[in-house]
Amino acid sequence: MSRVCDLTGARPKSGHNVSHSNRKTKRRFLPNLITKTVVDPTTGESVKLKMTARALRTLSKNPKKFGGKITAMAKKNL
Numbered sequence: 001m002s003r004v005c006d007l008t009g010a011r012p013k014s015g016h017n018v019s020h021s022n023r024k025t026k027r028r029f030l031p032n033l034i035t036k037t038v039v040d041p042t043t044g045e046s047v048k049l050k051m052t053a054r055a056l057r058t059l060s061k062n063p064k065k066f067g068g069k070i071t072a073m074a075k076k077n078l
Contacts, residue, residue: 003030006073007055007066040070047073 004011010031016024032053039046041063047070051059059066 003033004050005031005033005052005055006049007051007059007069010052010054038070041067042071049073 012031013029015027015029017027018024033050034053034056035048035050036056037046037048038059049070055066
């Protein structure tokens with residue numbers, strides 16, 4: 001399962017765990033992904049998307065922002 005947001009394209013990022021003595025070890029920062037079924041506003045079709053919590057908030061506040069991408073994902077899934 002790839003950890004990529006379908007709407008924003010958010011991917012895992014790399015960084016360091018830093019201890020009190022300032023030693024650094026590699027780690028990954030994963031996006032907060034949610035699998036959600038979204039209804040396409042133009043066609044009325046439902047599409048299952050993997051999106052970040054931030055994209056879900058944006059979508060609930062302003063549904064037109066990702067409208068084109070949701071339509072494209074609906075066509076791709078069919």
